[in-house]
Amino acid sequence: MPTPARTSLTAIVAAGRSILAQDGLDELTMQRVAEATGVRAPSLYKRVPGRAALVRLVAADAVAEVGRCLDAVATSGDPVSELRGQAEELRRFARADPHAFGLVFAPPTEGRVVDPSLLAAAAAPVVRVVAELVGPEQALNAARTVTAWASGFLRMELAGAFQLGGDVDAAFDYGISLLVDALGRHVR
Amino acid sequence: MPTPARTSLTAIVAAGRSILAQDGLDELTMQRVAEATGVRAPSLYKRVPGRAALVRLVAADAVAEVGRCLDAVATSGDPVSELRGQAEELRRFARADPHAFGLVFAPPTEGRVVDPSLLAAAAAPVVRVVAELVGPEQALNAARTVTAWASGFLRMELAGAFQLGGDVDAAFDYGISLLVDALGRHVR
DNA sequence: ACCTGAACACCGTTCAAGT
DNA sequence: ACCTGAACACCGTTCAAGT
Numbered sequence: 001m002p003t004p005a006r007t008s009l010t011a012i013v014a015a016g017r018s019i020l021a022q023d024g025l026d027e028l029t030m031q032r033v034a035e036a037t038g039v040r041a042p043s044l045y046k047r048v049p050g051r052a053a054l055v056r057l058v059a060a061d062a063v064a065e066v067g068r069c070l071d072a073v074a075t076s077g078d079p080v081s082e083l084r085g086q087a088e089e090l091r092r093f094a095r096a097d098p099h100a101f102g103l104v105f106a107p108p109t110e111g112r113v114v115d116p117s118l119l120a121a122a123a124a125p126v127v128r129v130v131a132e133l134v135g136p137e138q139a140l141n142a143a144r145t146v147t148a149w150a151s152g153f154l155r156m157e158l159a160g161a162f163q164l165g166g167d168v169d170a171a172f173d174y175g176i177s178l179l180v181d182a183l184g185r186h187v188r
Numbered sequence: 189m190p191t192p193a194r195t196s197l198t199a200i201v202a203a204g205r206s207i208l209a210q211d212g213l214d215e216l217t218m219q220r221v222a223e224a225t226g227v228r229a230p231s232l233y234k235r236v237p238g239r240a241a242l243v244r245l246v247a248a249d250a251v252a253e254v255g256r257c258l259d260a261v262a263t264s265g266d267p268v269s270e271l272r273g274q275a276e277e278l279r280r281f282a283r284a285d286p287h288a289f290g291l292v293f294a295p296p297t298e299g300r301v302v303d304p305s306l307l308a309a310a311a312a313p314v315v316r317v318v319a320e321l322v323g324p325e326q327a328l329n330a331a332r333t334v335t336a337w338a339s340g341f342l343r344m345e346l347a348g349a350f351q352l353g354g355d356v357d358a359a360f361d362y363g364i365s366l367l368v369d370a371l372g373r374h375v376r
Numbered sequence: 377a378c379c380t381g382a383a384c385a386c387c388g389t390t391c392a393a394g395t
Numbered sequence: 396a397c398c399t400g401a402a403c404a405c406c407g408t409t410c411a412a413g414t
Contacts, residue, residue: 145366148344
């Protein structure tokens with residue numbers, strides 16, 4: 001006899017993101033997710049193949065959110081200030097949800113990669129803004145440079161890797177200014 | 189009655205790095221390290237407080253190696269080619285030992301940070317080369333920009349995050365060229 | 377059709393007992 | 396002093412049994 005479902009994939013992923021945000025990846029266990037969704041751990045396997053897949057779904061959810069944020073923030077019409085705004089927006093996200101940010105570019109060897117099409121969608125707003133700055137031919141290379149810098153900087157900042165003193169805010173501003181200036185000069 | 193030690197901290201860390209390199213972080217278990225060092229798992233606790241600390245020691249070992257590589261490669265006397273060489277050297281390391289590279293800037297929330305002084309030592313060769321390029325005042329900001337870009341780019345590359353097509357080697361070259369040019373122009 | 381308790385394999389960690 | 400087997404808590408996962 002059929003039984004009504006007591007949870008759903010979206011509820012599971014939402015619970016996963018909440019636990020990740022609050023207590024980190026190690027605490028993102030099947031048991032805690034089950035508890036948060038009002039079900040027992042074995043029931044989760046009706047919706048999700050296993051923990052690794054769940055972590056990947058949670059990461060994908062975070063990537064999608066980042067993409068929406070990056071898109072929403074680029075509305076001024078001026079590519080230079082839009083690109084700065086996107087960098088600052090990414091920094092805001094990283095600080096608001098550092099565990100989720102840390103999952104975005106986790107190496108595939110740990111079994112946590114995000115679906116390629118989702119990564120592409122999240123990167124699209126940056127490519128769009130950068131294209132206005134350097135033109136379509138170099139847009140991809142330029143967007144990759146900016147994205148690499150921003151994600152690397154934020155990861156280092158979150159990891160507490162800036163240990164040589166100095167003003168980290170100033171270093172962030174130095175970096176984005178250097179890139180924006182260099183890319184702006186790239187136009188012809 | 190005293191018993192001669194059957195293993196050592198250095199042997200434990202070396203075994204840990206080897207297992208990490210070959211099979212990834214999830215396989216870096218106390219049991220596998222114990223097996224590789226010819227001892228039982230509980231004995232490891234005589235040298236190491238626990239798995240989290242062992243992972244940190246392994247990460248520190250990798251960071252120290254990166255620092256030595258970055259130092260050894262900067263000998264041409266020309267800061268521009270030295271900086272390019274350091275970027276390529278970091279890429280070589282990341283490809284040779286992706287799991288170790290992935291551990292270098294792991295977020296502190298996962299409990300894996302490297303000792304600040306070790307990070308400083310590893311970064312020192314880059315700061316030295318960059319200082320020749322932009323002068324001492326902006327050396328730290330500039331080094332942070334280059335390091336953030338390089339580590340972010342390599343992490344994305346290892347994560348398979350470059351999904352929009354294009355030549356990834358060309359994107360790496362574009363990025364380091366843009367940075368070197370911009371920093372070179374920064375001199376006065 | 378979905379949910380559950382019980383069970384299994386595995387891991388980190390502790391500790392009393394051995395040498 | 397160092398090492399070990401045994402034990403404990405915990406987690407991921409499977410599955411037969413329930414509704």
